[in-house]
Amino acid sequence: MASGSGSGSGRIAAGGPTPTRPGTISVRRSGRLLEGPGAELVASAGRLEAADAPILDPGLNAADIGHAIVLLEAGVLPREIGSRLVRELLALRQVPLTARPADPRLGDAFANREAWLAERDAEAAGWLCAGRARREGTTTAYHIAVRDRLLAFAEALIGTGSTLVGLAESHIQTLMPDYTYLQQAQPTTLGHYLLGFAYPVLRDLDRVGACYGRTNMSPAGVGGVNGTRWPIDRDRLAALLGFDGLTTHARDAMWQADQPLEVMSVVTAALLNLDRLAEDLQVWVTSEFDLIELSERHVRGSMVMPQKKNPYALAFVRGVASSTIGRLAGAATLGRTPSGQMDNRIFAYGEVPRALDLATETTRLMGAVLGGLTVNRELMARRAHEGWAQATDLAEAVVVETGLDYRAAHRVVGRAVRLAKERGVSPAALSPALLDEARRTCHRHPDARSVRFLDQLSRLRASSPAAYLP
Incomplete structure (x- = not known):
């Protein structure tokens, strides 16, 4: 399998970090770059990445330790160096971020962690990127x-x-x-x-x-x-990190x-x-x-x-x-x-x-x-009783009781509501007579139909909004 670009140990500066004051982390150089990041890059991108360290650090603790374990189990990482790396990673896990805030000059959480490890054991830290990219x-x-x-x-x-x-x-x-x-x-x-x-x-x-x-x-x-060329057991690594399976394709x-x-x-x-x-x-x-x-x-x-x-x-x-x-x-x-x-x-x-x-x-x-x-x-x-929220149910009742089609009943009830509002009639006081008046203004039917309409509407006289609840 082709080696992952940029994932080998050559990306880590030989010899470790430049000496610094105790308790500080130096800005480390790579073999390719001889100059550190500019102030503008640090103040923008570096600060943004460093601010994400509290979010990513717990997962990086697990990912770094898991990576070291599978390298040890594959026989790639020398046991004595691997033991030192795991020991330092476990120690790093115990140090709160308040005691090791991410340095924007180093950029993201991954680089800050590597620098912290390198100050304590540069040789062991040099294996952290074996077989994997920072990404x-x-x-x-x-x-x-x-x-x-x-x-x-x-x-x-x-x-x-x-x-x-x-x-x-x-x-x-x-x-x-x-x-x-x-x-x-x-x-x-x-x-x-x-x-x-x-x-x-x-x-x-x-x-x-x-x-x-x-x-x-x-x-x-x-x-x-x-x-990567390294014989990394991805299933084992996924199990160590609590994943349910693998994202199969490397690029994806x-x-x-x-x-x-x-x-x-x-x-x-x-x-x-x-x-x-x-x-x-x-x-x-x-x-x-x-x-x-x-x-x-x-x-x-x-x-x-x-x-x-x-x-x-x-x-x-x-x-x-x-x-x-x-x-x-x-x-x-x-x-x-x-x-x-x-x-x-x-x-x-x-x-x-x-x-x-x-x-x-x-x-x-x-x-x-x-x-x-x-x-x-x-x-x-009270709002339900005083308002006209029952109008739809009344229109449906008119259909059932009189045989009017729904569109006709809809027009009748709508006209009745209009007439009632104009005359100050409350929903509770709405009468069959007012409904029939509304029908007559909307539809022209023989008087016999009107009489039947009035007769059947009388059944609705005692209805209240609660009666029409679905």
Whole structure:
């Protein structure tokens, strides 16, 4: 198999780092480059990569140790040097990042770790890139970071979904008008309304599970873009790192531009479901609707207007959903490059795990909001009785009772609502006579039909909105 380009030990500077003050890490040189990175590169790209070290370091701990083990088991890495390398890697794992912050002059987390090891045992550190590129180690760490966060996100969705179902169960009999276009549409119950958001959560969990399955395939052990000469047991390495299988093709394992896009798509879909609920609740919490009240734990007061109780948690959920759409667009844009480019990887290493962290915390927040809100049951029921949300069910009843086709009944009821509003007649006071008047203005039928219409409409006289609930 062809050797992976740039993955051999020749990429590590002979002789180790330049001597430095105790406790510092030098900027190491390669055989190809004699000059260190410029200040502008350090301040931009170097700083960005170094900032991702806290996200990638736990996965790199595992990936580096696993790589050393398979090299030892293959008989490639001399046992005495390999033991020293594993010992130093285990020691590195115990040092918190606060005690060894990533140096932007060195760039990414992988290079910083190699430099830390080289200061302590340059010969052992020289084997860290045997049979693999920096990109392999970092990509493996990224997959570990994302898979852990996908599990946390799924757990948050389960928690919020359970709260949603519990709230729906407690409001099976809470009558309310459903709204479309923010206009009363049909009678419903709050429980039925809330379950309309629970089913999308189940689909979100299906998507997270499928995404996790593809994320938890190991890219480790492929070397460079075209493999490695080293006899690395990829199955053994995948098992050591907790992966369920392998990403088979070396080049695909290294780049996978669709992986960040898939993760961001899954996250965006889930947050947009929560956003729709948050949008509704933010309308309902207004003094004009007054259907719910949020717990004081999830609101903020105004610094100027003392009467206000701002639904800050709901606004935050909506803002996170909107910003995640931007991250999704960014992932798609970064993936639109020639193959073998770093664009879609260098930014994804930090952006995608951070987006998952934020989505997880936001999902938990939405669950807490649902668990803490108070419902104005009496006002909800009164709105259902006082409004015209039962009009569709009345039109259907007219069809059943009189034999009119639905379009004709629709026109009759629509005209009756108009006449009632013009005359100040409430839904509860709507009479068969007014319905027949509406029919006569819409349709010209013989008087006998009119009489039958009136007779059969009298059966509906005592009906209320609750009677038309599905």
